[in-house]
Amino acid sequence: MMQYKHKWSTLAHGFPENFVLVIKDEDPVTLSCNTTIDSNITWKFHGEVTEDVALEDGVQQNGKNLTLSDVGANMLGEYTCWAEGQKLSSIYLLRKAEEESKIFFLHCWAKSYDCNFGCKWNDTRFTEVRLGLGHNCAEGQKSCHWVKSSEKLQDGGFQFQLFHSLLPYAEESTMLEVTAEAKENFNILRTTKKFYLRDIIRPDSPQLVKCEELEKGLNVIIKPPSTWSTPHSFFSLEHEIEYVQRDDGQTKNSSFPLIPKKISKLRVRSRDSLVQSAWSEWSPWNNVKY
Structure with a gap:
């Protein structure tokens, strides 16, 4: 039957x-x-x-x-x-619809521990996609609130903005449960993905404030991105600096703010220091003059 x-x-x-x-x-x-x-x-x-x-x-x-x-x-x-x-x-x-490789169609990320995160559906076979957050959506219950795509991408994918009610200061014990329904003609693919918020954290690029010339080198002052959770004393970030040496053109990396003086340019990136999240994108290269 x-x-x-x-x-x-x-x-x-x-x-x-x-x-x-x-x-x-x-x-x-x-x-x-x-x-x-x-x-x-x-x-x-x-x-x-x-x-x-x-x-x-x-x-x-x-x-x-x-x-x-x-x-x-x-x-x-x-x-x-x-x-x-x-x-x-x-x-x-x-x-x-057939469920082959469905888990790879949905990718989610969060710029901070605040109440929202983004998702992208990247299977371009489907003309309509919607997402629902919570176990009631996974079970297909009437109470599910479906979210339409906030943006149709040029590559044919769909981008979404979802909101959760997790407390940012509490120890995370509840997984987020995202259900996607994708439609193509009279066929629907349904898939559910579970993850902890901490597992999808990826900060925006940090802000490179300035370089201070000291006796032993350059002190690079870095500011967290404006989208990162506050207070920064609680939601700490670690930074990595990539710089190009002026004398030989070699590229070096440092996890400390003090770097050599003789450099031509540098850029920075960040990640959550507690959970070792994914690194942010690099900031744009900044030329160094002093």
């Missing part, structure tokens, strides 16, 4: 409000009209009465229910139920 899940969702562009998700090569599936009426119900498929549509022999109506067998691609789409010329409800029959 075909496994299926009834889905209820908040309205999001490109996604139907109500749909049934079917699993390939398993059947039958039953659609139910959302009404208390149990007789004189007419079902339509894309606006045409089901008896008039070539759906093979796989359609059987019983009161307000419509049972579909041997579901093929030609049977996917919108079904509506009617009584006395009035449309009572609409439901879409969609197919669960």
